Amino acid sequence: MLLDRFIKYVSIDTQSDEDSKTTPSTLKQYDLLKLLKNELDELGVQNELDECGRVYGFIPGNPSLDPIGLCSHVDTALECSGKDVKPQVIKNYDLSDIKLGKSGLILSPKEYKHLNECKGKTIITTDGTTLLGADDKAGLAIIMEVVESLLKLDPSKRHPLYVLFTPDEEIGRGPEHFNTKKFACKYAYTIDGANIDYISYENFNAKAANIVVKGKSIHPGSAKGIMINASLVLADFINKLPKDEIPAKTEGKEGFNHLCYMEGSVEKASANYIIRNHSKEIIERQVQDFYNIKSELEKAYPGVEISLEIKDQYHNMYEIIKDHPESVNHAKEVFKKLGVDLKDAPIRGGTDGATFSFKGVPTPNLGTGSYNHHGRYEFAVLEEMEKMVELVTELLKA
Ligand SMILES: [Zn+2]
Known part of the structure; x- marks a missing residue:
């Protein structure tokens, strides 16, 4: 189940370290990388955790359809601790202020406007002492759920799927050691943004x-x-x-x-x-x-x-996407069928997908349904994550 999976992932401390010279930058990222590998093993998905700490997986599909890739990162940001994350799950949210544990911090819809759109939904927050790590464990949980639902389909009814889980995105080293032979898709998506109705394919x-x-x-x-x-x-x-x-x-x-x-x-x-x-x-x-x-x-x-x-x-991936717009067009068409009008959101920063794009795999970024990344006010909206599972699964159907 998506919620259980997400809670399991955020409970594992995977903070990266920009001063480290090793790959991955911290060994504790293996705690989650190995768990993801085991989960793929249990599902019978062909996969590999390579010597650089990258998990590559492959699910065959209809060979006449474009192979598509999905990517998320296991590490969490440096600005705030990701150790001993104790998520609060608020069901049937009533638009009131949310107390973050005993920390005295308040997550308020007056300040964080998106909460106003979340009446009746399930909100997952921190207890005010750590970040949540929805960036990017929401992405990981969404991808694993997509994998599960794809496996229920007849292979002729789905695109071949490559998955990639990387360490060290937060310190800019996610795309290092990127192996296009193990991620041989026509295009891919990072699932690493916020709002689920945004797509990003332009960056600095x-x-x-x-x-x-x-x-x-x-x-x-x-x-x-x-x-x-x-x-x-x-x-x-x-x-x-x-x-x-x-x-x-x-x-x-x-x-x-x-x-x-x-x-x-x-x-x-x-x-x-x-x-x-x-x-x-x-x-x-x-x-x-x-x-x-x-x-x-x-x-x-x-x-x-x-x-x-x-x-x-790094470079603006639009240089690549403008000549290879299939990834963006495919997402916009499929999401629209399911009632989501994808809007363009140029990134005022970088994204791993920019480097992937320049290495031959055009990779725009999609949302996760989680917000306020990198700090104690981070939160995720379960129904939006579920919607992403549905949308991304649809991207991969024939
Ligand atoms: Zn991220």
């Missing part, structure tokens, strides 16, 4: 910039004409970047430069930026801004050394 192009300024230190009393204060040069650099292209002043498809970290002394100062934009052309202009400011300051401060390193992180 992403780059990271590192600026290091080396100055010249000398006693401030006799510094005239000699000292180059690296921190002041860096401050100048930061001030010359466009003032309105920052996260606090942008939304929708507007991109930004985000100063994540800086430190400085007279001799040396450094800053890390992330650069984001949905448009490939505009992000190149943003990058050019960094190079232009570097040259400008090198002229303004003779003798200063400025190093600027800009690395690619």
